[in-house]
Amino acid sequence: MTLSAFRFGPLSIPLEQVFLVSKLSYALVNLKPVSPGHVLVATRRPVSRFNDLTQLEVLDLFTQAQRVSKVVERVTKAESLTLCIQDGAKAGQSVPHVHLHVIPRFEGDFANNDDIYDAMAHQPRVDNPERTPRSPEDMAAEAQNLRQEIGSSWNEEEAL
Amino acid sequence: MTLSAFRFGPLSIPLEQVFLVSKLSYALVNLKPVSPGHVLVATRRPVSRFNDLTQLEVLDLFTQAQRVSKVVERVTKAESLTLCIQDGAKAGQSVPHVHLHVIPRFEGDFANNDDIYDAMAHQPRVDNPERTPRSPEDMAAEAQNLRQEIGSSWNEEEAL
Numbered sequence: 327m328t329l330s331a332f333r334f335g336p337l338s339i340p341l342e343q344v345f346l347v348s349k350l351s352y353a354l355v356n357l358k359p360v361s362p363g364h365v366l367v368a369t370r371r372p373v374s375r376f377n378d379l380t381q382l383e384v385l386d387l388f389t390q391a392q393r394v395s396k397v398v399e400r401v402t403k404a405e406s407l408t409l410c411i412q413d414g415a416k417a418g419q420s421v422p423h424v425h426l427h428v429i430p431r432f433e434g435d436f437a438n439n440d441d442i443y444d445a446m447a448h449q450p451r452v453d454n455p456e457r458t459p460r461s462p463e464d465m466a467a468e469a470q471n472l473r474q475e476i477g478s479s480w481n482e483e484e485a486l
Numbered sequence: 487m488t489l490s491a492f493r494f495g496p497l498s499i500p501l502e503q504v505f506l507v508s509k510l511s512y513a514l515v516n517l518k519p520v521s522p523g524h525v526l527v528a529t530r531r532p533v534s535r536f537n538d539l540t541q542l543e544v545l546d547l548f549t550q551a552q553r554v555s556k557v558v559e560r561v562t563k564a565e566s567l568t569l570c571i572q573d574g575a576k577a578g579q580s581v582p583h584v585h586l587h588v589i590p591r592f593e594g595d596f597a598n599n600d601d602i603y604d605a606m607a608h609q610p611r612v613d614n615p616e617r618t619p620r621s622p623e624d625m626a627a628e629a630q631n632l633r634q635e636i637g638s639s640w641n642e643e644e645a646l
Contacts, residue, residue: 376569377552384552385545392537392544395573406574409536413555414566417591431577 333372335421343465345472346394350386353394355468357459363402363430365472367391374422376413387426395428397476404430493532495581503625505632506554510546513554515628517619523562523590525632527551534582536573547586555588557636564590 331338332352339354345365346353353367367390369383379387395407408429412419491498492512499514505525506513513527527550529543539547555567568589572579 376567377556379552381545381549384548385541388544388548389541392539396537404576406572406576406579407536408577409571409573411569412566413569414591416564416566416593416595417568419566431574433576435576 332368332370333423334368334425335372335374335423337421340462342462343469345469346390346476348386348390350383351390353390353472355465355472357465359460360427360429361435363398363404365394365398365428366425367394367428368423368425372423374414374419374424376411376424379424387424391426391428393476397472398428398430401472401475402430404432406431492528492530493583494528494585495532495534495583497581500622502622503629505629506550506636508546508550510543511550513550513632515625515632517625519620520587520589521595523558523564525554525558525588526585527554527588528583528585532583534574534579534584536571536584539584547584551586551588553636557632558588558590561632561635562590564592566591 329341329347331340332344332354333339334354344352344354346367350370351367352370353365356364356366359365367387369379369387371383373379391409395409398404399407408427408431410427410429411424412427413424415422489501489507491500492504492514493499494514504512504514506527510530511527512530513525516524516526519525527547529539529547531543533539551569555569558564559567568587568591570587570589571584572587573584575582
């Protein structure tokens with residue numbers, strides 16, 4: 327059996343956009359990043375709420391998030407990170423599948439600190455040209471780079 | 487030995503403001519909540535960055551966060567939660583000690599969805615009267631209520 331895609335709510339994420347896979351979690355690049363380097367860590371199991379996670383899923387999601395946050399900070403030369411789960415629709419969750427946003431932060435990266443939250447909630451501001459969807463090639467290249475940086479030796483058989 | 491306070495960065499949090507204690511984490515009410523029910527879950531060990539946490543700390547912090555989020559959602563009758571770690575100063579972290587914000591969310595709770603992030607970053611808007619510090623009595627009463635709701639049977643000796 328060969329993995330060909332990962333489920334993300336109602337969406338299907340191609341392998342090319344995934345840069346880390348563990349037994350219970352996977353990390354993916356973003357179609358509409360808030361800023362360059364903004365990636366997601368999701369559970370393999372498609373559940374919508376944080377409280378739906380088992381202890382093993384909690385442990386796996388956040389230890390993989392540590393690996394991801396470390397490499398994102400190194401690659402983007404960020405000094406801080408916003409780590410956020412929009413847990414439910416009223417919190418701005420757009421895909422009903424538990425996922426952690428990992429967003430590199432810099433001094434003065436947003437005109438207002440709160441712009442990042444607005445962007446994260448998928449409510450692009452009309453004056454923000456960066457919120458156009460990226461090309462599949464661009465996303466695949468980013469994932470490929472992160473895969474190498476993270477030293478990801480994921481084995482499809484093992485991950486299944 | 488009796489616990490009299492918990493360390494939170496350079497601050498000391500009195501027991502009255504703590505409503506859940508585990509071996510490696512504790513949950514506390516907020517001096518300046520973004521909205522009623524906004525609480526924090528922190529590590530016992532005073533480290534500043536998410537990547538400083540051990541696997542055991544990661545597991546404990548987020549499984550306790552599940553207990554906390556469940557009770558916050560029930561008590562406030564919220565339908566969603568914002569779960570966020572400001573990981574580093576450039577991400578708006580005001581106390582250099584790993585802590586997860588648990589914020590109940592409702593339809594139309596903020597004029598703009600992004601106001602919550604601004605508030606979380608401790609940049610109170612001048613027109614927001616809710617951002618004044620609360621009284622110790624008010625905070626103790628909230629913690630007492632949450633302690634009962636969560637069925638917290640924390641034992642000081644055990645927690646130490």
